[in-house]
Amino acid sequence: MLIPHGTLVAIADGTHFTLLRNSGNDAEPVLEAQAMPVLDLHGHASSGQHGHMSGHDPASHVIEAQHSAAVVRWLNAEVLAHRVQDLVIIASPRTLGELRPHYHGQLKAVLRREVAKEMVGRTGTEVLAALRA
Template sequence: MKKIPTGAWIVVADGGGARLLRNVGSGLVVSLEQVEVIEPKDLANEGPAGRQPPERSSAEIDEATFAKQLARRLNAAALKNEFAHLVLAADPQTLGQIRPLLHEETSKRMVEELNKTLFHAPLADIERALKPTW
């Protein structure tokens, strides 16, 4: 894990929601505050990005649709310069769905990607998972 800059956005997500956190620590200390909970909206009317295999369940389609919504939210924030650094922590499925939807500007700001399911974890557990390991 790299050093997480002060003010960096940490997005902890799974297929059903995301938590937007901000690092208020300094130096090597990661201290998080929760800024927002991002929930899926209007899943039935929006649908996922790209083509989906016909054997996907409605729950899988809803998760893919939320991944698209989250990517759109992050892209809009990056283009408005709302954050300079981003850490994205999500389960493998969600990461795989979000990654190709991220705008180049969003990807440039990504300092770390964490393949872990931490959406329901307490802040202390997320902070431990983000500590530098060098």
């Protein structure tokens, strides 16, 4: 089994967010694009890495942290509303590091897999290949 039928696949980086859902079966998944939610980027962003990072613009780090916080708030809300029973998160390593500390306990319970990889903008076929790797 790769991913169960109905699994939501959330793909994120510091500025983008994509949703796919498995409309196929467990053995032969088919990932279809989902409507994108409007994220609340003005909520409270909390990052574990507030210090200055050499070679990285601090303003862009704040934007990335706000985006990551908005993504995880949305995912937590969907899980708590029982609209997501199975979840896969694919995110750039930095974004995944921003997301993890904010996972609700129920999100952790439905999380089937995490992949630390840049996959924003990739096709469903490419995403499935990354999940099979």
